[in-house]
Amino acid sequence: MIPSTILETYHPNLKTFSKDAIIFNETEMPRYYYQLKSGKVKMFNLTENGKVFTQGFFEKNTSFGEPPLFGSFPYPASAMCLEDCEVYVLEKKVFLNLLKAHPDVHLKFTKLLCNRMLYKAKIMKELSIHPPEHRILTLLHHLKDSANTEGLFEVKLTRQQISDLTGLRVETVIRAIKQLEKTKKLILKQRKVYI
Amino acid sequence: MIPSTILETYHPNLKTFSKDAIIFNETEMPRYYYQLKSGKVKMFNLTENGKVFTQGFFEKNTSFGEPPLFGSFPYPASAMCLEDCEVYVLEKKVFLNLLKAHPDVHLKFTKLLCNRMLYKAKIMKELSIHPPEHRILTLLHHLKDSANTEGLFEVKLTRQQISDLTGLRVETVIRAIKQLEKTKKLILKQRKVYI
DNA sequence: ATATTTGTATGATTTGAATCATAAAATAAC
DNA sequence: GTTATTTTATGATTCAAATCATACAAATAT
Structure with a gap:
């Protein structure tokens, strides 16, 4: 810029x-x-x-x-x-x-x-060797980092957008996010994702 | 440089x-x-x-x-x-x-x-939306292009190295290469790959 | 010349994500 | 306020690549 x-x-x-x-x-x-x-x-x-x-x-x-x-x-x-x-x-x-x-x-x-x-180097590694949950988590953390905000970060992407960014299917994204919530890797509140 | x-x-x-x-x-x-x-x-x-x-x-x-x-x-x-x-x-x-x-x-x-x-942008797209055969072919073409040589190009990578570059398993690489030969996308001579 | 290691090959089985089908919530449009 | 559209959700099924198991060929070392 x-x-x-x-x-x-x-x-x-x-x-x-x-x-x-x-x-x-x-x-x-x-x-x-x-x-x-x-x-x-x-x-x-x-x-x-x-x-x-x-x-x-x-x-x-x-x-x-x-x-x-x-x-x-x-x-x-x-x-x-x-x-x-x-x-x-x-x-x-x-x-x-x-x-x-x-x-x-x-x-x-x-x-x-x-x-x-x-x-890009990071994402390439993710795409090739890590499973869906890990891939999504890396993406969300990257978004949080580049937003550079304090505390809890709200992900303002639809499941479809996450799908387009990770190359996974929407259904897979939805299931992975649920699983990530269970393992306390993120927070789900009224369908919104926080990390 | x-x-x-x-x-x-x-x-x-x-x-x-x-x-x-x-x-x-x-x-x-x-x-x-x-x-x-x-x-x-x-x-x-x-x-x-x-x-x-x-x-x-x-x-x-x-x-x-x-x-x-x-x-x-x-x-x-x-x-x-x-x-x-x-x-x-x-x-x-x-x-x-x-x-x-x-x-x-x-x-x-x-x-x-x-x-x-x-x-990297090109490879990311490949990794996420294209099947193995396409991924391997893109890699090989990229190698050929960057070698900038005339005519047939000999790929000097082992199947394992191709595996490491594409995130696919060795067996998958071997099978995909055979398939690519059948569809005339590359040439196999004494186990060496030419493109 | 033979042994060892590395690379290639292939069949059988498993598995995890894509796909298919369908529906309920939430938003937007009228 | 009702209808239409988009987003989220979930179960059932399929399928392609990973994994497993082995073997053979080729290159390297001894």
């Missing part, structure tokens, strides 16, 4: 997208840097048979879809608005110039990418 | 590790930048019950284990030498100073990280 003081000097385009709008599609070539001013965005893959795999969520004041800007690769996933969104848009070339001119921003940026990388 | 002309001016320590040596361990805090001069390194996770998940392989002239240098996170995986290795070692602080002093190196570095990121 680029601080607004710096971003503004590069005259970004402020675009609005309504709920469910697609900002970019998988396999499309990247042309812009996107920074979310308001709203919520989901990055996801869609398969032949209509299955969804969610790579991640992005909240306001974060950028998304940057990695392919640095290579000559298409987007590895699609971005969809979960709410109405306002997005700062910067041309790829302008964005790369900005980084060159602001080494401190570039470094912060690298840090961000590295954190996401570490998260 | 830092060009040797630049790297040398920072007086890196050239360390040698023998086959099977551990360069760093999962959960350890990162203190150094590592760049492989010769040999081969594997990044992996080990689970409670002795299962292995391989995050990736690193050949000579590549750096590894950089992401945690940018945060205050421990290594998400361990690094082991698959052969005798020579490794350039630079202190974290020196490495970060180098990047600050050489924006072009920093940018190339970001590109590298982004490419790895895209690969």
